[in-house]
Amino acid sequence: MMQSRPDDVPPKPSSKGRTHPSVRAAEIWEGLNDRQRIYLTACYQEDQEAERQVTAARAAASGKRIPAAEWRKVPFTIKADPEFTGYTALQDRLRVLGEHDAGAGQTFKALATRGLVMLSEDQVEVFPLGFVPRVLVELTRLGRACARAGLGEALPPRRPAHLLSEWLWSSLMKVASAEPDGLSEDDMWGRSRFYLGTGYRPNGPRGAGSRGLIDEFPVTEGEGEEAFVREYRWRLTDAGRQHITQYRDAYRDMYPNVPIVELA
Incomplete structure (x- = not known):
């Protein structure tokens, strides 16, 4: 029977599955190609802009809280002729960066597979076409962490409980x-x-x-x-x-x- 001695060093428990979230986010960012990084960054910037607008509206008005599930879904594209619909803010942001809609589906699919975004559809009314499908993109918590890691941004500090919103x-x-x-x-x-x-x-x-x-x-x-x-x-x-x-x-x-x- 084996007995441990005082100078024995106990084996370290396996760290498998205990990777710190920020480390995991940085590792995922490193695994993205340039196009995927551009798309993720643009989504993050639109997500943060939506959050700023919701926060400002709440501060200036009744203070009614709008569920994040509503405003975190950022419109990407409306499935109709841009002559009638124009481009969404996310599309405009991507176009400035040199990225157009060709291949966007595969890029978003790759980001969704990694758990960085969630895709959904709803319908919007477009004159004179009627109701047409619209594609929405929502960053996950991991997606925001991954974008922050790539941009070198720190996690926003939490407001101390004794201070007001x-x-x-x-x-x-x-x-x-x-x-x-x-x-x-x-x-x-x-x-x-x-x-x-x-x-x-x-x-x-x-x-x-x-x-x-x-x-x-x-x-x-x-x-x-x-x-x-x-x-x-x-x-x-x-x-x-x-x-x-x-x-x-x-x-x-x-x-x-x-x-x-x-x-x-």
């Missing part, structure tokens, strides 16, 4: 800009009150409470028995003022397009 920070700044009179109820953006307002639970009765950074107060008119509430307005709480003061520099770096209000 861009649309909530924009909403907080909107309330701050209305001090000391307060922001009208009608001017409050979408569901942001449920995440920022005192006493709300945005995820239902069992969910975590809101941040408590703003509070609603009544504006009354008249006196005595004739007094009535004319409207409700929103203002910063002490916690809201402290949050702005403490993290303004972090937000300035994260969301440079959102003006920061100087508190009195």
Whole structure:
């Protein structure tokens, strides 16, 4: 029977199947030919542009979250005469890079086989042709990692849990800009009150409470028995003022397009 001795070095467990995702992505990139790299890069750039537009729209409007499954599907081509349909943004990007539609199917098939993209079809209405098929391309998580590896881009840092998303920070700044009179109820953006307002639970009765950074107060008119509430307005709480003061520099770096209000 074999016995181990104190100076024996235990065998290292096999690393098979434990390749770090970034290493795997870089290895896949190295295995792509030039045409496949161009297509993957163009898809990645369109994917990132779509994400920027969705983020900006959410920050500027109601804050309603659009499922990624909807906007990550980037149109590639409409199966009709370009005289009627024109070219998609992805086609235009590829044409600038010297790549036209010839052979695109085989290129996308090669990328899909490697798990970098997913292809699907829907239909769009084109005048005067009616409804015609449209090809959509969606980057997978591995596809985005592979493109970042090829472009030398680092993975975007995650937002710390104690900081607000861009649309909530924009909403907080909107309330701050209305001090000391307060922001009208009608001017409050979408569901942001449920995440920022005192006493709300945005995820239902069992969910975590809101941040408590703003509070609603009544504006009354008249006196005595004739007094009535004319409207409700929103203002910063002490916690809201402290949050702005403490993290303004972090937000300035994260969301440079959102003006920061100087508190009195």
